[in-house]
Every structure is written in structure tokens, then in C-alpha cells.
Amino acid sequence: MSNVSLRGLKKSYGSVEVIPSLDLDIRSGEFVVLVGPSGSGKSTLLRMIAGLESIDAGTVSVEGEDVTQRDPGDRDMAMVFQSYALYPHMTVAENMTFALRMRGMDKTTIGERLTESVRMLSLEGLEHRKPGQLSGGQRQRVAMGRAIVRQPRVFLFDEPLSNLDAKLRARTRIELRELHEKLGATSIFVTHDQIEAMTMADRIVLLEKGRIQQVGSPREIYERPRNTFVASFIGSPEINMMEGKLWFDNGTAWFEQLVLRSRGSESASLAGVAAGGYTLGIRPEGFDIAREPLEGSVPMVVGAVEYTGSDTYAFGKSPMGDLTVKIAADFQAVAETLHTGETLHVKALADGWHLFDSSGERVTGG
Amino acid sequence: MNRSRVGGLLANSVVWGYALMILGPTLWVLSNAFKFKIDIITGATLSPFTWMNFQELLFSRQSDFLANLFNSALIGVVSTAIVIIAATMAAFTLAYLEVKPWVRWAILGWALLFHMLPTLTFVGSWYLMYSSIGLHGTYFAVIMTHAVHNLPMALFLMVSFVGALPRELIQAARMDGCTYAQVFWRIVFPLVRGGMIAATALTFIFSWSDFAISLTLTSRDTMTVPVAIATFAQEYDIRYGEMAAGTLLSIMPALLLILVGQNFIVRGLLAGAVK
Ligand SMILES: Nc1ncnc2c1ncn2[C@@H]1O[C@H](COP(=O)(O)OP(=O)(O)O)[C@@H](O)[C@H]1O
Ligand SMILES: [Mg+2]
Numbered sequence: 352m353s354n355v356s357l358r359g360l361k362k363s364y365g366s367v368e369v370i371p372s373l374d375l376d377i378r379s380g381e382f383v384v385l386v387g388p389s390g391s392g393k394s395t396l397l398r399m400i401a402g403l404e405s406i407d408a409g410t411v412s413v414e415g416e417d418v419t420q421r422d423p424g425d426r427d428m429a430m431v432f433q434s435y436a437l438y439p440h441m442t443v444a445e446n447m448t449f450a451l452r453m454r455g456m457d458k459t460t461i462g463e464r465l466t467e468s469v470r471m472l473s474l475e476g477l478e479h480r481k482p483g484q485l486s487g488g489q490r491q492r493v494a495m496g497r498a499i500v501r502q503p504r505v506f507l508f509d510e511p512l513s514n515l516d517a518k519l520r521a522r523t524r525i526e527l528r529e530l531h532e533k534l535g536a537t538s539i540f541v542t543h544d545q546i547e548a549m550t551m552a553d554r555i556v557l558l559e560k561g562r563i564q565q566v567g568s569p570r571e572i573y574e575r576p577r578n579t580f581v582a583s584f585i586g587s588p589e590i591n592m593m594e595g596k597l598w599f600d601n602g603t604a605w606f607e608q609l610v611l612r613s614r615g616s617e618s619a620s621l622a623g624v625a626a627g628g629y630t631l632g633i634r635p636e637g638f639d640i641a642r643e644p645l646e647g648s649v650p651m652v653v654g655a656v657e658y659t660g661s662d663t664y665a666f667g668k669s670p671m672g673d674l675t676v677k678i679a680a681d682f683q684a685v686a687e688t689l690h691t692g693e694t695l696h697v698k699a700l701a702d703g704w705h706l707f708d709s710s711g712e713r714v715t716g717g
Numbered sequence: 718m719n720r721s722r723v724g725g726l727l728a729n730s731v732v733w734g735y736a737l738m739i740l741g742p743t744l745w746v747l748s749n750a751f752k753f754k755i756d757i758i759t760g761a762t763l764s765p766f767t768w769m770n771f772q773e774l775l776f777s778r779q780s781d782f783l784a785n786l787f788n789s790a791l792i793g794v795v796s797t798a799i800v801i802i803a804a805t806m807a808a809f810t811l812a813y814l815e816v817k818p819w820v821r822w823a824i825l826g827w828a829l830l831f832h833m834l835p836t837l838t839f840v841g842s843w844y845l846m847y848s849s850i851g852l853h854g855t856y857f858a859v860i861m862t863h864a865v866h867n868l869p870m871a872l873f874l875m876v877s878f879v880g881a882l883p884r885e886l887i888q889a890a891r892m893d894g895c896t897y898a899q900v901f902w903r904i905v906f907p908l909v910r911g912g913m914i915a916a917t918a919l920t921f922i923f924s925w926s927d928f929a930i931s932l933t934l935t936s937r938d939t940m941t942v943p944v945a946i947a948t949f950a951q952e953y954d955i956r957y958g959e960m961a962a963g964t965l966l967s968i969m970p971a972l973l974l975i976l977v978g979q980n981f982i983v984r985g986l987l988a989g990a991v992k
Contacts, residue, residue: 403888405815424894436885440907450893497893 353414353504353537354379355400360409362395362561369395370561372409377539379414382531385541386548387558388584393541396558397507400539402426413504424453429498430507433514435490437482437497444469444478447496468500471530488519495527499534506538512547524550545585549573557581579711582632588664588675590632590705595671597706598626603647606631607671610647612701620702620715629714630707635664635677637703637717641696642685648698651676656689665689669697749961757957770958774966781937782963785945789967792856792931792941793924796863800871800920801913803864808875809901813887825876828869836866840933847934854936862934863924870923871916878912879905911981918978922971942967 355377362370369392377383385393398404400411402423410419418426429450437446444465451461469475472492482490491511498506512520512527528551531538542548548555549569557564557572557580564584565577576582582590595607604611604621606629613620641648651669663678676697678685689695705716749757750771756764774782811821843862847853882905890900906913931941940948946963949956 398888401888401892403891422896423888423891424896428892430889430892432885432889434883434885436883436889438886438889438904449890453894453899497889 354381355505355537355539356412356415357400358410358412360396360399360411361407362392362399362404363407368561370399373561373563375556375563375566377537380535380537382528382538382540382551382553383556384548384552384554385539385556385558386545386584387543387564389543391558392561393543393558394509396561397430397509397539397541400505401428401430401507424450426505427503428505428507429501429503430509431494431498431511433510435482435494435511435514437490437493439482442479442481443474443485443493443496446482446493447500450497450501464500464502468496471499471533472496487514487516488523491515491523495530499530503536506536508538508540510542511540513542513544527551545587549585555585557584559584574717575713576632576705577713579630579632579707582705582707586634588635590634591672591674593631593633593671595629595631596627597621597624597629605647606699606704606706608647608649609671609699611699611704611706614701621706624706624714628709630709630711632705632707632716633699633703635675636679637700638674638676638697639700640676640678640682640685641698644696645698648696651695651697653689653691653693653695655691663689665695667695746961746964749957750965752958754956754958757961770962771966774959774962780945780959781940782942782945782966784938785940785942786966788856788935788939789925789941789943790970792859792863792939793921795856796860796867796924797917797921799860799864800867801875801917804868804871804875804916805879805906805909805913806901807872808879809905811876812880812882813884813900814897825873828872832869832873836927836929839866840929843930844933853934854939856939858934859931859939859941862930863927866927866930867920867923871920874916874919875909875912878909878916882908914981915978918974918981921974925967925971 357373357375357377360370360373362368373396385396387393395404399406402411402418402421406419410417412418413426413428438449441449447468448461448465451464465478469478472495474489474492474496477485477489477493482493485493491514494511512523515523524547540547540551552569554566555569555572556566559580565572565581567575572581572585576585579592583592593606597611598605609631611621611631639645639648644650649669649671651665651667651674653665653667655666657664657666665676665678667674667676674697676695678689702717706714708714751766751768752761752764753767753769774780807824810816811824843858844853847855847858852858886904886908887900890904891897895903925941926943927941928943928947931944932947935941935944942963946960946967949960949963
């Protein structure tokens, strides 16, 4: 269990700057998820922490100890790869004990650790199979087992669930989290899947083009996105983004035809914000829906209705652009009779909106 | 007749035509090995059977064929060993260590170019080089030259076999505490063994059948089989029978290697394809 600290990390491939300069502190025992779109440098960063990738500048320290110049094998970190990277010519047991054997650990300890990990991951009876004779899910567990037997200071995961089918992925997510609670080791988990990030992380680090966009708990990131990129990346269906003018009328704040309210005193969160051009973000659940026009609502012509079982979403066109709106549970009766072409009236819930300036930075909201 | 039948017929005739071009001369040579000289010259198809050509070839005073076989084997084995070890290690270096891209392309590009140039353009210079340092006619000269000559092909083969291994496999081994040397011996080597055997078979056959280099660089003591066979064709007397018998004997090891190697080429390729 150790804290990991990254200082001024830089990496370029030729003239392509993948990580411009990155600082990050990961607490001891924390489960941190590095999330971002494909090509944002997550794997590169993870490999830099692991020592598999050369570093142009900066340091990686574990528990205050600078490990930047150490070999990957001497950092006491274990990694689970997206492709699992099991050694095809070794059995499950040989795969799992390889690192221990390389360290010259004594046979009894190796045996004990193997038995324990095999039991923990329910791999009993598969010890003598080769990876080629295992299912995808089993291979994934062996890859986890290979990391666990080492009892490392830090676990590194590079999209270890992305080759599993949806059902297994959801289950493995929970199992992995449970395993983390049990082992309590510092874990850095890379994924491009925001749902994985939201469900598994103690803290999310959102990366784009090698730059950290925001660091925070899933709740912080969802409820107070620092910029339009974060707001759009996290949340499904995606947040509605509208460009337009903010104006004030007798103490009421308007964004084009929408009224913006806050809980507590009206438009308190907008105090001191100047009128002008902004970007407004409203999540699908941030709308109030009515059949009749309300003050500060916009009409929306329903184009499609999507029923997912637990939720219903309406997609449609409004004067402020295309909108995705979640139909609230108390409006379900409407949802059942709702059909294409019908007009609904939607308005922003108090504090259900986020205001960003022209450069995409958060101004206020939610 | 529909189109697919015409196509089938065409494909068949191409295959048979090709086979005829190869099999015809081969069969002719093979049958000559068991004929008396007079029957070969008169072109008799059905003629008495004899082992005489083999006896002459292997045991007569005028022939050093057993020594030639030994030379070919020695030169083939040693140069192939050098080539395969160098090619596999170079392939690992090129594929997984931090080699600058231009260095990688320069090496592979040069290898390809070198392999495309006719051997004959080089043999003259090699002859002069070895003569000037007094090494002409030694095993060393032929072995080194065969190694240099066959390395590009083996390098290309091994780069494709080694490069087919998933990069994450090497990274996993690094995480598990392997040095690059240990990665090579414990992970890469066992997984490309099939490819190595295939490359070994091909390299050995190239060395075994080489004529131009061996002709230029060997002396009487180090002469290889193909050169020896060629010496049977003298100005006034072409010893067809012994040539044929020599060819037949020299085909044997190559044939054996192709049979073994083919199996491994297929398996090696499959091993690369399956994660
Ligand atoms: N070995 C490499 N050589 C050159 N460019 C690379 C290499 N590895 C990654 N990149 C580039 O670095 C960027 C980040 O890649 P990566 O870390 O794999 O992203 P992610 O894991 O977030 O999808 C990408 O633009 C990719 O093309
Ligand atoms: Mg990646």
C-alpha cells in the first residue's frame, strides 16, 4: 500500500507531444481511474508509471522514493493488460508464478501464494491448462491472478475489462472493486469507458490530449464539471450543450428563452456574472417537462422516444437546438402515450444547468 | 462448358505445365544416375540399371565427393548457426528495443537491397579481399561469406516471426522482472522456435546449394558439392552419370530439411497468428 506521485512527466513520440507535462498525486490504497477518449495518452501514462516507456522529463515516486530510473521489474508494481498478455507456452500456474520464480522466491511460499490467489479468483482446476484452452473470462482472471500473487505495492490496469462481453464486464467490475477492498493496494485503472470510471473509482482523473482536465470523485466530476469537455465526456446520454446569450430581466436570469434558476435565493449562483455569450449545459435529467408552455420554457418537437426499461428519454428539436430529455418518473404516464411529432415544453430545473464561458471553462451552475 | 470449368482447366494446365518444367529435368537427371554412360549419350529411355556412377563418385581415386559432402555440411551448419543466432537477436532488438525508426528502416532496407543484388556482383571483390589477407580457400572465408550473404533473408523471416509476438507479452515479462536477455530466452525464444526452425531450414538449403560464392572462394580442400558436380563437366568429357549421381545425393539433405521445415513454417506462422 503506497502513494504514487508524478511530477512534471513529459513524453513525446518524435514531434508528437503525447504528455505535455503532468502532475498527479495518488493516495495510498486509493483506486484511481484514468479515463479519457481513445488516443488521449492513458496507456502511455500508465506505461510511463510502470517503467515500460522511457520518460522525457519528470519523476515517478512511490512512497517518496524516486523510481524513475528503475527497471519495470524493480518497482514492485504489477500490471494487467488489455490483451491479458498471458504467456501462451506456460500453464496457468506457471503464468501466475512466473514473476515469483524470476525473483527466486522459495517453492513453499510460491505454492502458498498460488493456492491463495487461485482460490480468490475461483480458478481451481484450471492450474494446468494453457491460456489457449481458457475462455475470455478465465484468461482475464488469470491475468488478474498473475498480478495478485506478487502482492505488489501498486496495481496498474490497462482496460482489463474491454475484451469481456457486457454482462461479464459488469460483474467483473464489481468483483474487481471487492478485490480492491480486500487487498487495499493502490490501484491505477485505465479505461475509455466513463461508466467504468464512474462505478469503480475513488477518484477519477480525466485526461484529454495528455492533459488532466479534472481530478475528483465521480460525484464531483458529474455534478461540477470544470469545462465543457468534462461535462460532455461524463454522462450518458450526453449532456445538452447550447450556445447563446445570457441576459437579465428584473433579477431573472435568461439564457435565450430559458429561465435559469437556483435553489435557495433566485439566481444566486449567477450573482456577479456578466451578461453576454456563453455555453449552457443541461443534462437530460436537468429538465422539467410539461404539456403546456411555462414561463421560461422552450417547445420541443419529439423526434424519437427511447425506453430503456428503467428510464425513458425523448429526443427532439427545439429553438435552442437538438435536445435529449429524460422523462421523469412522475411523468411516466405521459411517456407511455408520447409519440413522434408531439410538442413538449421543457425548462431548466433549478441548479440543473452548468454555465461555461466562450473558452469552455466553468463559470457557475448546478 | 461454363466459366468455372474453363477456369479450372486453365489453372490445371498451368500447374501441370509448371510441374513438367521442373519434373522433366529432375526425372531425366535422376534416371541418368542409374545408367551407363553410353545409354545416357544415346538417349536410351529403357536401359540397363547400374550403381556404377555412385561407385565412381564415392570411391574412385579421381573423386573427392565424400570430402565435398563433408565440406558442404560443415560450411552449411556453421554459417547457418551464425545466421540464425544473429538474425533472431537482431529481430528482437529491432522489434522491441528502442531503436530509432530510421535505423530500423536503414537496416531492413539495406538487407532487402543486398538480397536483391546478384551474388555475382560481389564475388569478385570477396575473392580479392580474402586473397589479399591470405584467407582464400579457407573454411573461414566461405563460412563468413555464406553467413553475410544469407543473413538478410533470415533477418526478414525472423523480424516477421518475432514482430508477430504481441508487444504486451514482452511488457508483461518486463513487469514480471525479466531483463531483456531473460525476455529473449524465456518468452521470445520458446514462442518463435517454429519460425527459427523454418528459417534454419531455408538458410541451410541456401548455403548447401550455393554455387557462385563457393566456386570463387573454395580451394580443392574446401570445395563444396555444387562446385564438385560442376567439375564433372570438363572440356572434352562431360561425366553425366556422376553428375546425376552427385545431384541425387546432394538433394537428399535439402529434401529432408524442406519436409521438416515446411511443417514448422506453417506451425510458426500459426503460432504468430494466435494470441
Ligand atoms: N509507440 C508509439 N509511437 C508513436 N506514437 C505512439 C506510440 N504509442 C502511442 N502513440 C500515440 O500516442 C497517443 C496516445 O496513445 P495511447 O497512450 O495509447 O492512448 P490511449 O491509451 O489513451 O488510447 C496516440 O496519439 C498514439 O497514436
Ligand atoms: Mg490505451
